[in-house]
Amino acid sequence: MKARVMFSGGKDSALSAILLDPYFDVELVTCTFSLIDVGNIARKVADELGFDHSVVELERSVLDEALEMAVEDNFPKNAINHIHSHALEKIAACGGVDMIVDGIRRDDRVPRMDLSRLRSIEDRYGVHCASPLQGFGRAAVDLMVCEHLEVEEGLSDRISKADYETELRYLIRQKYDDEKILSIFPKHVQSRVLRKIKEKTTN
Amino acid sequence: MKARVMFSGGKDSALSAILLDPYFDVELVTCTFSLIDVGNIARKVADELGFDHSVVELERSVLDEALEMAVEDNFPKNAINHIHSHALEKIAACGGVDMIVDGIRRDDRVPRMDLSRLRSIEDRYGVHCASPLQGFGRAAVDLMVCEHLEVEEGLSDRISKADYETELRYLIRQKYDDEKILSIFPKHVQSRVLRKIKEKTTN
Numbered sequence: 163m164k165a166r167v168m169f170s171g172g173k174d175s176a177l178s179a180i181l182l183d184p185y186f187d188v189e190l191v192t193c194t195f196s197l198i199d200v201g202n203i204a205r206k207v208a209d210e211l212g213f214d215h216s217v218v219e220l221e222r223s224v225l226d227e228a229l230e231m232a233v234e235d236n237f238p239k240n241a242i243n244h245i246h247s248h249a250l251e252k253i254a255a256c257g258g259v260d261m262i263v264d265g266i267r268r269d270d271r272v273p274r275m276d277l278s279r280l281r282s283i284e285d286r287y288g289v290h291c292a293s294p295l296q297g298f299g300r301a302a303v304d305l306m307v308c309e310h311l312e313v314e315e316g317l318s319d320r321i322s323k324a325d326y327e328t329e330l331r332y333l334i335r336q337k338y339d340d341e342k343i344l345s346i347f348p349k350h351v352q353s354r355v356l357r358k359i360k361e362k363t364t365n
Numbered sequence: 366m367k368a369r370v371m372f373s374g375g376k377d378s379a380l381s382a383i384l385l386d387p388y389f390d391v392e393l394v395t396c397t398f399s400l401i402d403v404g405n406i407a408r409k410v411a412d413e414l415g416f417d418h419s420v421v422e423l424e425r426s427v428l429d430e431a432l433e434m435a436v437e438d439n440f441p442k443n444a445i446n447h448i449h450s451h452a453l454e455k456i457a458a459c460g461g462v463d464m465i466v467d468g469i470r471r472d473d474r475v476p477r478m479d480l481s482r483l484r485s486i487e488d489r490y491g492v493h494c495a496s497p498l499q500g501f502g503r504a505a506v507d508l509m510v511c512e513h514l515e516v517e518e519g520l521s522d523r524i525s526k527a528d529y530e531t532e533l534r535y536l537i538r539q540k541y542d543d544e545k546i547l548s549i550f551p552k553h554v555q556s557r558v559l560r561k562i563k564e565k566t567t568n
Binding site for chain 2: 163181184185260261266268277280281284290291292293294295296297298299301302305306309310
């Protein structure tokens with residue numbers, strides 16, 4: 163059985179992949195609009211973790227629509243949900259896997275997919291959508307991460323990451339300026355996985 | 366790190382335990398009102414799976430309150446949520462663990478805990494509450510179960526299980542009759558784990 167895990171290089175998507183590793187052939191996949199080479203940022207982490215990795219190109223129009231949403235809302239929630247929803251659909255349409263996985267946690271406010279949207283993708287593409295960390299809070303995730311992954315953490319404008327926010331920020335900087343980024347994105351802590359601390363144990 | 370997994374002998378709680386096994390010292394725990402020896406039903410399955418197992422006694426008044434709710438609603442949802450909420454609180458109060466785990470799936474309509482209720486338990490007892498299957502639909506769970514667990518499935522009045530429903534049904538039969546049980550509980554498929562198919566693999 164094959165699972166494709168949407169991978170940003172952060173601890174949530176990394177832990178999601180590691181959790182499913184005993185059950186599936188796990189492949190990491192990073193979505194990009196090719197404004198920044200986020201595929202390469204993610205691939206380095208994927209190599210450290212020992213997972214196969216691929217890059218999927220999303221339509222540029224999706225990022226342009228997200229930019230409009232972010233500017234109109236002056237907040238990134240709807241924009242990020244818009245991109246994530248398209249990314250899920252795109253990866254489902256690629257076929258060849260049993261399960262498509264993201265790293266959404268219980269306490270994440272964004273991205274957050276409607277159950278009806280997930281079921282629609284599952285039914286139309288004959289695939290399962292899963293969020294292995296959906297039932298874990300941030301502190302519980304950190305508890306599992308800290309014994310298995312070495313992680314670099316910092317404010318969101320300091321950490322190079324392969325998530326949607328990275329390219330959306332880049333586009334906002336192109337079209338507007340740094341002020342606009344600061345006004346749209348609340349500062350928050352991001353993580354990037356550096357390497358595994360040790361091999362998993364099993365009984 | 367220690368996790369206590371609320372265990373009914375069914376596939377959801379068994380898979381939850383197996384998923385967390387590489388990260389925690391897992392102990393299974395079964396809650397009972399001692400109307401039926403559900404602890405013993407669960408212990409046999411726990412032994413097959415190779416996990417430690419204990420039994421926690423819940424206050425009989427909780428079951429009596431649940432009975433009233435089920436009869437008044439003519440539906441078990443609020444009654445089961447009432448019991449689960451008390452069981453979580455009771456196990457949290459026992460202390461000695463980092464994480465308390467249940468087997469709730471994405472599509473389960475019951476039990477279903479409010480996030481605010483979970484956070485209240487986490488804050489008051491300094492423990493993490495987790496539902497490892499919260500981000501998986503029924504079909505996705507079955508996909509993971511079918512390669513690892515041999516499971517017996519059948520209608521809910523035919524499968525001996527160590528869940529809240531079993532003792533609630535027993536009490537309804539004592540106070541009313543079989544008709545009443547049929548009127549309150551919609552027939553649904555239950556599972557009981559028989560044994561592991563094979564050892565987990567890890568890379």
